[in-house]
Amino acid sequence: MTPKRPSDPNMPPPAGPTSGVSSSPNGTVKIQKRETKAPVTTREKVCATCGRTFRLAPEEKFFNCPHCYKKTLPPRKVVRRNEAQILTQIICLECGAQEYVDFVPSDPAAALCAACFSKKKRELQIHKPHKERR
Numbered sequence: 001m002t003p004k005r006p007s008d009p010n011m012p013p014p015a016g017p018t019s020g021v022s023s024s025p026n027g028t029v030k031i032q033k034r035e036t037k038a039p040v041t042t043r044e045k046v047c048a049t050c051g052r053t054f055r056l057a058p059e060e061k062f063f064n065c066p067h068c069y070k071k072t073l074p075p076r077k078v079v080r081r082n083e084a085q086i087l088t089q090i091i092c093l094e095c096g097a098q099e100y101v102d103f104v105p106s107d108p109a110a111a112l113c114a115a116c117f118s119k120k121k122r123e124l125q126i127h128k129p130h131k132e133r134r
Contacts, residue, residue: 092116 042055047065054065087100091114105111114119123130 127129 042057044053045056046053047068048063048066052065069102087102088104089100090111091098093110094116097113099113
């Protein structure tokens with residue numbers, strides 16, 4: 001049984017559940033269907049490294065389980081507050097300034113201060129030829 005529509009077109013539609021139903025001013029009713037979503041199905045895979053089974057969503061494409069994948073990532077350097085930091089004293093090869101750096105250079109005698117390093121880096125970028133895009 002369908003409710004009767006009032007004859008006056010200026011009156012608002014009756015209150016009530018109208019999900020998916022819209023009415024136009026000329027008295028016609030338009031029904032819109034909702035798209036049904038496919039259920040998310042996970043799939044099981046075997047890890048290429050350790051051989052354990054793990055679950056994946058359809059859009060994921062991993063060959064290792066999450067545990068083995070995290071092992072392959074490079075370690076992150078964690079800097080904590082109020083922790084002593086090891087500094088290395090260097091003498092700049094170009095300007096002779098004495099500076100402290102927070103890493104151990106491979107060749108301390110050929111190390112550069114921050115200002116000379118950035119200047120040399122800019123010069124290398126200027127003289128570096130650009131690759132042509134195809």
